Amino acid sequence: MRSVAGRSTGRGLEDQNTQSKPSLLRNRPLMAIIIVYCVFSLQEIAYSEIFSLWAVSDISYGGLSFSSQDVGQVLAISGLGLLLFQLMVYPPMEKSLGLLVVIRLSAVMLIPLLSCYPSIASLSGLTLHLVINCASILKNALSISLVTGLFILLNKAVPQSQRGAANGISMTAMSIFKSFGPAGGGILFSWAQKRQTATFLPGDDxxxxxxxxxxxxxxxILTFIPYISQNQ
Incomplete structure (x- = not known):
């Protein structure tokens, strides 16, 4: 009798715990962070697709005329720089500035950085390789600061018992957005190459x-949603 009563009591507590857990889809801070996460993920995967196409394009199209080996070297150097940034720079920067400041600052700095990429195509020789490597390292460092900060905020938006489900939802949504990145980036690049003589933003770059x-x-802009700042 005691064992039966204990089992029924345990089941009752489990049912109460299940019912007491709030719905993740109604968690507005979580949903806001996931939306921002998806937008930045879409931009990042589109950039990854476009960068290689742009780098190997001919100079006459606004590209860098790189070989596949040159592109591989840039990506390898960027990966090494990203590793050092994550180990040595990001932790103290996050502690001193805070997550939300790092996210917004990284997003702001990426805009002028990407605006400089078309001008890089006018360089040549050693200067071109040095500048594009530095720009690529900085781009990846700022992007990883965004993703890492948003990932931490996402986990802060839910109790520990729901973090697995919250991360599952965010990964699913991010994967859906990322699936449009390569195709969208390729279509955008192909369309831009046909605009060599356009009056507004000519050339593919x-x-x-x-x-x-x-x-x-x-x-x-989405990082200024009020719900996001609640979980800093």
């Missing part, structure tokens, strides 16, 4: 990075 900056600006 200016229009492409203008659109990337536009998505970046939308993400930056």
């Amino acid at each position: 200016e229009m492409v990075f203008f659109v990337l900056n536009l998505v970046q600006l939308i993400g930056l």
